[in-house]
Every structure is written in structure tokens, then in C-alpha cells.
Amino acid sequence: MPVISLEAITKVYKLGDNQVDALRGVSLDIDAGEFVSIVGPSGSGKSTMMHILGCLDRPTDGHYLLNGKDVSALSRDALAEIRNRQIGFVFQGFNLLPRTTALENVEVPLLYSRPILPAAERRARAMAALEMVGLGNRADHHPNQLSGGQQQRVAIARALVNQPSLILADEPTGNLDTKTSIDVMRTLQELREKQGITIVLITHEADIAAYGTRIIAVRDGLILSDKANAPRPALEDEVAPVPMAAVN
Amino acid sequence: MGINLRMAMRALMQNRLQAILTLLGMSVGVAMVVIVSGLGRGAQLKIESQIEAAGPTRITIRSGNFVPAGVNSSGRQDSSGGEQAEGQVVSVMGDGGQLADIGKDAAAMDARRRAAAVRQTEYRNPPTPLGAAEMDMLRHRVADVKAVAAGMAGNASLDDNADIPVRVVRVNGFQPAWPEMSGWKLLAGRMISADEHAGGAPVMLVTRKSAGQLWPGQASPLDKVMAIGGRQVRVVGVIGGVDDSDSSVVPPVYVPVGLAQRVLGRKNYDTITVRTVSVGVTSQVAADIQQKLRDLHRLPDNMADDFRVTSQSVSAMPSMGADPHLVRAVHSNVTGFEQASWQQMAKSLRAAGRTFTLLLAGAAAVSLLVGGIGVMNIMLVSVTARTREIGLRMALGARAGDVMIQFLVEAMTLAALGGLIGLFLGWIGLLVTEYGLHWATAASPIMLVAALVMAAATGIVFGIAPARRAAVLDPVIALRSE
Ligand SMILES: Nc1ncnc2c1ncn2[C@@H]1O[C@H](COP(=O)(O)OP(=O)(O)OP(=O)(O)O)[C@@H](O)[C@H]1O
Ligand SMILES: [Mg+2]
Numbered sequence: 001m002p003v004i005s006l007e008a009i010t011k012v013y014k015l016g017d018n019q020v021d022a023l024r025g026v027s028l029d030i031d032a033g034e035f036v037s038i039v040g041p042s043g044s045g046k047s048t049m050m051h052i053l054g055c056l057d058r059p060t061d062g063h064y065l066l067n068g069k070d071v072s073a074l075s076r077d078a079l080a081e082i083r084n085r086q087i088g089f090v091f092q093g094f095n096l097l098p099r100t101t102a103l104e105n106v107e108v109p110l111l112y113s114r115p116i117l118p119a120a121e122r123r124a125r126a127m128a129a130l131e132m133v134g135l136g137n138r139a140d141h142h143p144n145q146l147s148g149g150q151q152q153r154v155a156i157a158r159a160l161v162n163q164p165s166l167i168l169a170d171e172p173t174g175n176l177d178t179k180t181s182i183d184v185m186r187t188l189q190e191l192r193e194k195q196g197i198t199i200v201l202i203t204h205e206a207d208i209a210a211y212g213t214r215i216i217a218v219r220d221g222l223i224l225s226d227k228a229n230a231p232r233p234a235l236e237d238e239v240a241p242v243p244m245a246a247v248n
Numbered sequence: 249m250g251i252n253l254r255m256a257m258r259a260l261m262q263n264r265l266q267a268i269l270t271l272l273g274m275s276v277g278v279a280m281v282v283i284v285s286g287l288g289r290g291a292q293l294k295i296e297s298q299i300e301a302a303g304p305t306r307i308t309i310r311s312g313n314f315v316p317a318g319v320n321s322s323g324r325q326d327s328s329g330g331e332q333a334e335g336q337v338v339s340v341m342g343d344g345g346q347l348a349d350i351g352k353d354a355a356a357m358d359a360r361r362r363a364a365a366v367r368q369t370e371y372r373n374p375p376t377p378l379g380a381a382e383m384d385m386l387r388h389r390v391a392d393v394k395a396v397a398a399g400m401a402g403n404a405s406l407d408d409n410a411d412i413p414v415r416v417v418r419v420n421g422f423q424p425a426w427p428e429m430s431g432w433k434l435l436a437g438r439m440i441s442a443d444e445h446a447g448g449a450p451v452m453l454v455t456r457k458s459a460g461q462l463w464p465g466q467a468s469p470l471d472k473v474m475a476i477g478g479r480q481v482r483v484v485g486v487i488g489g490v491d492d493s494d495s496s497v498v499p500p501v502y503v504p505v506g507l508a509q510r511v512l513g514r515k516n517y518d519t520i521t522v523r524t525v526s527v528g529v530t531s532q533v534a535a536d537i538q539q540k541l542r543d544l545h546r547l548p549d550n551m552a553d554d555f556r557v558t559s560q561s562v563s564a565m566p567s568m569g570a571d572p573h574l575v576r577a578v579h580s581n582v583t584g585f586e587q588a589s590w591q592q593m594a595k596s597l598r599a600a601g602r603t604f605t606l607l608l609a610g611a612a613a614v615s616l617l618v619g620g621i622g623v624m625n626i627m628l629v630s631v632t633a634r635t636r637e638i639g640l641r642m643a644l645g646a647r648a649g650d651v652m653i654q655f656l657v658e659a660m661t662l663a664a665l666g667g668l669i670g671l672f673l674g675w676i677g678l679l680v681t682e683y684g685l686h687w688a689t690a691a692s693p694i695m696l697v698a699a700l701v702m703a704a705a706t707g708i709v710f711g712i713a714p715a716r717r718a719a720v721l722d723p724v725i726a727l728r729s730e
Contacts, residue, residue, distance in 0.1 A: 056723045077647045084645020095640045099262055111251055112645035
């Protein structure tokens with residue numbers, strides 16, 4: 001059973017008399033453990049697709065099965081619950097709470113899980129997630145005391161903390177330089193390899209897309225191409241490989 | 249809840265200046281509520297005490313019967329008319345025991361009532377003086393009496409005093425219960441102690457006015473000594489609240505009754521004042537006293553009272569705070585003053601007090617409203633400024649209710665903190681009005697708690713709109729905002 005199954009998804013934005021067809025019938029299956037890179041020019045509908053995949057928005061038409069369950073017509077609160085339990089988000093702008101420690105940032109999704117976990121357990125889980133991305137020793141740092149790459153890895157830890165089946169990343173390296181971009185991509189790659197988490201990544205850049213096992217090109221709200229990809233192996237990178245925990 | 253509180257505190261800390269300004273607004277509102285409730289309650293208590301003072305709880309007994317022909321205060325027909333003619337003194341003072349048998353006493357009263365139709369054509373003159381027997385009777389044989397105080401007054405020549413320009417003072421002897429009964433206020437020094445009263449010690453109280461007459465140009469009359477009747481009498485206190493509206497050029501001084509007796513050279517009291525336990529029983533007590541005094545003085549049925557019992561003490565009513573028209577009306581109406589009209593006066597006084605409190609409460613409500621609008625403002629700004637955070641929280645799984653509660657708790661925390669500060673400010677404000685302006689205040693703990701609850705409720709009421717606005721945000725749009 002695919003993790004994600006889109007059936008003829010359309011999304012129409014109405015702007016007064018104008019209407020924008022952001023998605024015009026997208027059908028797509030993504031299996032567990034895939035690392036899918038979605039590429040396409042600006043305005044092609046990548047973010048719209050991700051909002052729907054992430055249950056932040058509902059399609060105008062079509063069906064979206066997440067882990068076999070149709071979520072295209074669920075209520076706001078039901079979607080919130082699904083986002084909390086099954087999906088982790090990584091944004092271009094990190095979106096960490098300012099003046100809040102890395103650990104507490106990672107804890108936030110747990111505050112919205114019901115039943116709520118005891119404080120000690122929340123801390124332990126958040127700490128484990130931070131260690132998974134190699135930032136266990138930065139738990140008490142505030143975002144402004146961390147580099148961009150570290151901030152994005154804190155965001156990845158936050159996406160991981162509730163053990164989702166799917167991580168959605170919308171241009172996670174858009175604000176990072178090449179070197180730190182590679183760190184972040186490695187982190188994502190490792191998650192897929194070690195934990196089998198499904199990852200959907202949106203990007204402009206071909207060399208970032210190359211980290212995926214599958215590359216989907218989108219244009220004008222339609223899928224242009226959909227190819228398997230031999231993921232860029234870490235060892236062939238221009239930067240020497242470093243064990244995860246040491247990359248800070 | 250704990251998490252929400254911590255989140256709220258953190259958000260407020262991050263917005264420190266705005267939060268502080270809002271806190272100020274809120275605390276002013278709560279301080280107003282505290283001050284107003286304190287003042288309102290103080291005013292109401294004061295009015296109650298004025299009603300108590302103005303209402304007939306005081307009964308004054310004088311020797312001799314000077315009531316003009318007509319209906320006297322107890323509604324009893326009295327045709328004596330003016331001061332009584334000279335005649336044989338028939339004193340029954342001091343032999344006691346005549347009232348030992350209460351049953352006999354009651355029977356005598358019954359008989360008296362049956363014989364009420366007997367015309368009182370005889371008069372005793374001079375009247376029986378008021379003394380220890382009367383005091384004893386009033387203290388121990390009359391029910392519903394709260395306090396008894398005898399008093400006497402007379403002018404007395406001063407011995408040679410180097411520093412006193414006047415020759416004569418009015419010596420007022422009083423007993424310990426009197427200052428409280430008549431509403432004296434201590435302005436400086438101390439009152440005369442119980443021991444000094446008992447021993448008739450050479451100490452005295454003066455008013456500001458009499459002090460000025462006795463020792464003109466002196467800052468304080470305390471510890472000044474006045475030689476009178478061979479005694480050196482020392483000033484221990486300055487009092488106010490004395491009814492000296494009719495005082496002449498002779499300066500009054502207030503001394504223990506024992507001292508007045510020696511200085512004035514007589515034993516008898518001029519007046520005995522009785523305070524009853526409550527307004528309702530006063531006329532009964534007055535009638536009882538009249539009856540028992542008649543028995544004590546062994547007045548036959550056909551003889552008129554040789555004393556006068558009046559149960560009005562309107563003159564003791566302090567005019568402070570009361571409507572002057574009302575005070576004048578009450579004063580001019582002394583003779584016809586009955587329970588019904590007293591109750592009416594009490595009613596209108598209470599109504600005036602309520603109006604005063606309501607007005608103040610209105611002002612407090614307005615300032616609380618302003619504080620609430622401040623809370624609403626900062627919360628709206630906060631929601632706008634943190635739209636992205638809200639979008640993020642929603643993406644991470646916050647339901648509409650979670651977001652709503654987060655902002656409500658923040659608004660409530662802000663308002664309650666403001667409320668706490670306001671309690672403190674209000675407390676200071678009450679102290680200032682009480683000790684600086686000498687206004688009556690009374691803070692009740694319930695009101696203080698209510699002020700806090702009201703502050704928190706204001707936070708909730710004015711926090712709902714911003715919190716709703718946050719909760720209904722579309723996560724996609726919120727995430728995209730800058
Ligand atoms: N809320 C909206 N209202 C109206 N039109 C929208 C809205 N969101 C997106 N669009 C339109 O839908 C189309 C697809 O937008 P989308 O954001 O998915 O593009 P994108 O591929 O993510 O582009 P970029 O690479 O620039 O992020 C665009 O034409 C955009 O203008
Ligand atoms: Mg986009």
C-alpha cells in the first residue's frame with residue numbers, strides 16, 4: 001500500500017473573476033521509504049501540491065489517500081491531528097520559535113498530541129530526536145545561537161519527534177549555502193536509510209533533487225516527468241564525509 | 249494549562265514594553281475598582297454609623313422638668329409648663345432597695361398604667377438631683393442599655409495663671425463612656441485614662457478653639473498646666489468633633505467628672521446619657537427609664553416627673569458626608585422626631601450612599617473597560633505579529649481550540665498580572681485617601697478577590713476576539729505571512 005496516493009487532484013484558486021488552476025489533475029503514488037524530489041519552475045504548483053500532501057489544504061477536486069485513508073474531505077481539527085501524528089514539516093525559513101531553546105522547539109508537536117505525554121517523556125523524546133540529527137549538544141541553544149544548517153537540522157528533529165511516516169520538505173536548503181545544504185540533505189538521506197521514513201522534497205536545484213530516489217518534474221500544475229534516480233551517494237560528494245554527530 | 253501559562257509568560261516577556269504598558273492600563277482599572285469599593289464601603293459604613301448616631305439610640309436624662317405644655321418626647325401628656333415652682337425638697341436618694349423586687353416593680357408599672365388617667369397636678373421642687381442612685385439604677389436595672397455616662401458643666405474662675413489671658417473657663421465633667429457616645433475624635437495627645445477618671449485626676453482635654461483662647465499663639469497645648477481651684481490641671485489631649493456651635497467666649501475644658509465635682513463644688517450631675525443597644529428599642533427603654541426613675545424618686549401618681557427623659561440626639565449627628573438639607577431638616581424637626589421619620593431619613597441616607605457607590609463603580613467600570621481594550625489591542629497586535637508562528641503551530645498539529653486557548657491564557661495572564669499590580673496600587677490609593685484625605689475607607693477581602701477575578705474575566709472577554717482571529721487563520725496563508 002502506498003503511503004501517498006493522489007487521484008486526479010486539482011486545486012483552483014479564485015481571485016475575483018480570475019481563477020488560477022494551480023494543480024490540474026495530478027495522480028501519483030509514493031511508496032514507503034521513497035525519497036521523492038519534486039522539481040519545477042516557479043509557479044508550477046509545487047508548494048500547492050505540498051500543502052495538499054501535508055493536509056494543510058484540501059484539494060478542489062480528486063482524492064488523496066494517506067496511508068490508505070481518504071483525507072481530502074476531513075475537518076480542520078481532524079487534519080490537524082493527522083499533521084501532528086503522521087507528517088513532519090521542514091520549511092525553507094526553518095520556522096523555529098525565537099528565544100526558545102532547540103529542545104523546546106523540538107518539543108512543540110508533542111504539546112499538541114492527545115493524550116499529552118508527561119513532561120519528562122516529552123523531553124526525552126525531543127532529546128532523542130535532536131541526537132538523531134547530531135545536535136544533542138546544542139539542546140539549550142536558542143535559534144539565534146545556531147548556524148543556518150543547525151537551525152534546519154533542529155527543524156528536522158522537530159519534524160521527526162512524533163515518529164511520522166512522512167516528512168515534507170519545501171525547499172529546505174533554499175536559505176543555506178552549498179556546504180550546509182549538503183549537511184541537511186545528508187541528514188534527510190540518513191533518516192530514509194536508517195528509519196525508512198518517506199521523504200518528499202521540493203526544490204529548484206537539480207543537484208539537491210539528485211539526493212532523491214525518484215525525481216518528479218512539475219509544470220503548470222501537471223506532472224511532466226517521473227523518473228527513478230540513483231541517489232547521489234554521500235561518498236562521492238565534494239566534501240569529505242563526516243560522521244553525523246560530529247557535523248556541527 | 250501549565251504549558252499554556254509558560255507559553256503565555258514567554259510571549260509576554262518577548263513583547264516586554266507593550267506588555268508593561270498594557271499591564272499599567274489594566275492595573276489602573278483594577279486599582280480603581282479597589283479604591284472605589286473601599287471608598288464605597290467606607291461611605292456606606294460611615295452612613296450606617298451616622299444613622300446610628302442620628303437615630304434615637306441616645307437617651308438624655310436631666311434633672312427637673314422644663315418641657316413646655318404639650319406632648320413630650322415619649323408622647324405623654326404633660327401640662328406642667330415651664331420650670332416648676334419652688335417647693336419642698338422630697339429627696340429619696342440613696343436609700344436603695346426600693347426596686348429590689350422586680351415582680352413588685354412590674355406590678356407597680358401595671359398599676360401606674362391603669363392609673364395613667366390620673367391627672368398630674370403636683371410638682372416636686374426643687375427636683376430630685378441626679379446622682380449615684382440614678383447611675384446605679386440605669387447601669388443595672390434597665391435592659392438593653394449599652395453605655396451610661398454622667399456629665400456636669402459649670403463656669404469656674406481660674407487661679408492666677410501667668411500665661412493664660414482668660415479668667416473663666418467652662419468646666420465639663422464627663423465619664424469614660426462619653427467620648428465614644430458623642431463621637432469625639434482625638435486630634436493630639438491622648439484621652440483621659442480609666443484610672444484618671446476613677447481618681448478624678450487633674451488632667452483635661454481641650455478643643456483647638458479653647459486651646460487657642462487659653463494659650464494664644466502656642467503651637468501645642470499639650471502638657472500646659474492651668475491652675476484652677478488650687479489644683480494644677482494638665483492638658484493631656486486635644487479633641488475634635490465636639491459640638492461647640494453655641495459656645496460663648498468662655499473656653500470649654502473637659503475633665504473627669506470627679507474633678508469637675510470638686511472644682512464646681514457640687515456632687516449632682518446635670519445630665520445622664522444612656523446609649524441603647526439598638527435603635528429599635530430606644531423608645532421602650534426611654535419609657536422604662538421614666539417609670540423606674542419615678543419609682544426611684546417615689547413620685548406619687550398625681551405628681552409630674554421631676555426629671556426629663558429625651559430620646560433625641562440629633563445634634564450628635566455629624567454633618568460630614570450627609571446632605572446639608574437633610575441635616576437641617578432633621579435638626580429643625582427635633583421635637584416631632586419619631587421612629588417613622590427616622591426610618592425615612594435612614595432610607596434616604598442609604599439611598600444616597602448607594603448612589604455614591606454606584607457612581608464610583610461606574611467610573612471603575614469605565615477604567616476597567618479601558619484596561620480591557622488595552623488587553624485587546626496588545627493581543628490583536630500580537631496575533632498579527634505572530635501569524636507565522638500560528639501557522640507553524642497549526643502545521644505541527646495545533647487545533648483551532650489549542651490556538652484559541654493559547655491566546656486566551658495569554659490575555660488572561662496579562663490581565664491578571666495587571667490585576668495583581670492594580671491590587672497593590674489600589675491598596676496604596678486607599679491608604680492615601682484614608683490617611684491623606686481622611687476619607688472613610690473599608691477594604692473587604694471579598695472585594696479584593698472580586699477585583700482580581702474581574703480583571704481575569706476582562707482579559708477573557710477582551711481576549712476572545714483576538715484569540716478567535718488567531719484560531720480561524722488558514723494555516724497555509726498564516727505560514728506564508730511575513
Ligand atoms: N493562495 C493563493 N491564491 C491564489 N493563487 C495562488 C495561491 N497560492 C498559489 N497560487 C498560485 O498558484 C500557482 C502555483 O503556486 P505555488 O506556490 O504552488 O508555486 P510553486 O511551484 O511553489 O512556486 P515557487 O517555486 O515560486 O515557490 C501560482 O500561479 C500561484 O500564483
Ligand atoms: Mg513554492
